[in-house]
Amino acid sequence: MNNYKKAVEELAKNSENLEFDNKGNEHASVVLENMLKYAKKSFKIYTGNFNGDVANNDAFLKYFNKFIENKNEVKVIIESLPDDEVNYSKALKRIIDLNNNPAYNVKYKLATEAFKKELENIFQNKKPCHFSISDSKAYRVEIEPNTYKAIVNFNDPQITQKLELIFDNFFKN
Amino acid sequence: MNNLIISGYTSLYELSAAFNFAYTASAQFRDVIKSGFLQDSRLLSNNIKLRLKKINTELIIYNESEFLNDKKDIIIKKLNDLHNDLQNEEKKLNNEIEQAQSTLTNKFKPLYIVSALFSFFMLFLAGEEVYSNLFPKQELIFSLIGLSIVIFYIIVDTFWKPNKNLSIIYTSTISIIILLSSILLDLSFLKENNFIEIINNKMLVNVSIIFSIFPFIFAYTRLFTNALWISVKYRFIFYKINRKANNINKKLNEFKNAHNFFNDAEMTTNRRN
Numbered sequence: 404m405n406n407y408k409k410a411v412e413e414l415a416k417n418s419e420n421l422e423f424d425n426k427g428n429e430h431a432s433v434v435l436e437n438m439l440k441y442a443k444k445s446f447k448i449y450t451g452n453f454n455g456d457v458a459n460n461d462a463f464l465k466y467f468n469k470f471i472e473n474k475n476e477v478k479v480i481i482e483s484l485p486d487d488e489v490n491y492s493k494a495l496k497r498i499i500d501l502n503n504n505p506a507y508n509v510k511y512k513l514a515t516e517a518f519k520k521e522l523e524n525i526f527q528n529k530k531p532c533h534f535s536i537s538d539s540k541a542y543r544v545e546i547e548p549n550t551y552k553a554i555v556n557f558n559d560p561q562i563t564q565k566l567e568l569i570f571d572n573f574f575k576n
Numbered sequence: 577m578n579n580l581i582i583s584g585y586t587s588l589y590e591l592s593a594a595f596n597f598a599y600t601a602s603a604q605f606r607d608v609i610k611s612g613f614l615q616d617s618r619l620l621s622n623n624i625k626l627r628l629k630k631i632n633t634e635l636i637i638y639n640e641s642e643f644l645n646d647k648k649d650i651i652i653k654k655l656n657d658l659h660n661d662l663q664n665e666e667k668k669l670n671n672e673i674e675q676a677q678s679t680l681t682n683k684f685k686p687l688y689i690v691s692a693l694f695s696f697f698m699l700f701l702a703g704e705e706v707y708s709n710l711f712p713k714q715e716l717i718f719s720l721i722g723l724s725i726v727i728f729y730i731i732v733d734t735f736w737k738p739n740k741n742l743s744i745i746y747t748s749t750i751s752i753i754i755l756l757s758s759i760l761l762d763l764s765f766l767k768e769n770n771f772i773e774i775i776n777n778k779m780l781v782n783v784s785i786i787f788s789i790f791p792f793i794f795a796y797t798r799l800f801t802n803a804l805w806i807s808v809k810y811r812f813i814f815y816k817i818n819r820k821a822n823n824i825n826k827k828l829n830e831f832k833n834a835h836n837f838f839n840d841a842e843m844t845t846n847r848r849n
Contacts, residue, residue: 410636413629421634422832424643527839546837552642554837562838 408433415441418540420558428456431551432463434543435535438557439466442537445476447570449514449522450533451548454485458492467494471501471509478574479511480518482533510574518573525565536563536570581711581781582702589698592788596692599791600685600744613680613799616807617673624666624814631659631821647831654824662817669810676802680795683734686747687791690726693748694719695788697755711777715758720783722754727790734798 407430414421415437425434435457439446446467450458457463471477479498485491491499501509519531526532526544533545541557544566556562598605635655638644644651697719701712726747733742786793 406636407640410633413633414637419630419633421637423637424641426640426642430640525839527837544837554643 404429411437412440415541415557418558420556422554422556422559424552424554426547426550426552428460428551431457431543431545431553432460434553434555436460436462436466438535438537438541438543439463439470441557442470442475442541444538445478446470446535446537447476447478447480447567448533448535449480449482449570450535451482452485453479453481453495453498454490454492457551458494464493468497471497471507474508476508477510478570479509480514480570480573481511482514482519484513512574515573518569521569521573525569534566536566539564539567542566580705580709581777582698582705582784585781585785586699586702588785589695589702589788593692593695593699596688596695596788596791600688600692603681606681613796613803614673614676614806617669617676617803617810620807620810620814621666621669621673624662624669624810627814627818627821628659628662628666631655631662635659644831651824651828658817658820658824661820665810665813665817669806672806672810676799676806679734679802680799682741684730684791684795686730686742686744687727687794689744689748690723690730690751691788691791693751693755694723694784697758698784698788700759713772713775713777713780716780716784717772717775718758718761719755720780720787722758723751723787726751726754727787731794 411433413419414423418441425431467477477498481495485495498509498511501507502511503509514531522531523529526546528546530546533548535543540560540563541555542559542563543553543555545551545553547553635652638648638651638655641648701715704712704715730742730747
């Protein structure tokens with residue numbers, strides 16, 4: 404795992420245009436924390452309920468909070484909020500607390516059916532896959548949410564901007 | 577007045593003695609000279625290291641991949657082979673850089689000392705020339721012939737025994753004996769030689785100037801040709817390995833495009849380079 408962490412960090416640090424896949428919540432955390440660590444402007448994520456293993460992962464939380472504290476843009480689209488507020492992850496609590504706070508640049512919104520429909524059209528499996536994007540060039544698209552199986556690239560502006568366009572249009576409306 | 581030829585060049589011999597000794601004594605001075613020549617090779621070595629790191633990263637990433645399916649083992653094997661080839665070439669390149677540096681730093685030291693001693697000797701002859709108003713032709717010819725043999729031996733040694741350093745004390749002692757002999761011995765027998773008569777004094781002084789700066793000329797030429805050869809050879813090797821790496825990437829991209837996850841044609845066309 405240590406070697407994998409170093410390898411992913413190398414790709415993120417050098418913004419390498421290399422598409423790869425990974426699986427499991429630990430691998431997902433490694434990718435997301437590196438997206439946050441090396442992003443300079445924005446981090447946008449469309450996720451289930453932002454309450455899973457990754458949202459509670461310490462390493463992810465460290466870079467997520469740091470990114471917010473640096474007044475960078477953080478936008479989150481949540482498919483559905485968890486039923487019980489007591490069980491909210493630290494990351495979810497943070498974005499709800501800071502939502503539209505003028506001192507920060509954090510916003511979240513609940514996904515609509517129209518948004519999911521639009522997403523379905525861009526994936527071969529016709530599913531509204533969860534994804535994260537940073538700085539309009541790095542993406543992580545989760546093709547199997549249950550296993551955290553995902554396709555990642557730290558430097559593919561074409562795919563990232565397409566996802567970002569759908570993401571931003573939804574936020575504007 | 578015509579006989580005071582050496583005296584006109586005393587400043588040059590003083591500088592030569594100083595630089596030759598400075599080169600032998602100061603590691604910093606040697607570093608400045610050798611770093612300039614081998615900069616290109618070191619830059620190449622760094623580029624190879626970066627490429628190695630990149631291949632290593634790809635190896636780790638693809639090892640965890642499920643996406644590559646049955647192609648995974650082939651890709652990993654090809655990348656592993658490439659990594660090993662590149663690593664071997666990087667080691668060889670670093671050894672050659674090390675060897676070139678070591679030759680310049682240690683093997684040429686006796687050459688600089690001999691030259692420095694000769695420059696001192698020339699300063700002494702300049703004094704003799706002013707004092708007696710006579711050009712010390714026999715002394716100069718004897719010392720030039722004697723030291724030529726020593727220098728020839730040192731040069732041959734740098735090629736034949738590149739890993740063994742010649743003792744400075746050994747070559748310096750022989751040089752001092754030759755130089756002292758040229759002053760103390762009776763060299764009148766040289767006067768009877770017709771060949772000596774043909775050589776003119778100015779030509780002898782010119783040769784002695786070349787002698788005093790010879791280590792710099794020789795070492796620079798040798799290092800320049802070495803550095804050029806190393807650079808050209810490893811650039812070609814690196815180019816070949818890069819081509820192999822690009823071929824692997826091309827095949828990988830073809831595979832990824834064939835198993836594309838995204839629907840939109842716009843999103844996939846030519847996005848992988």
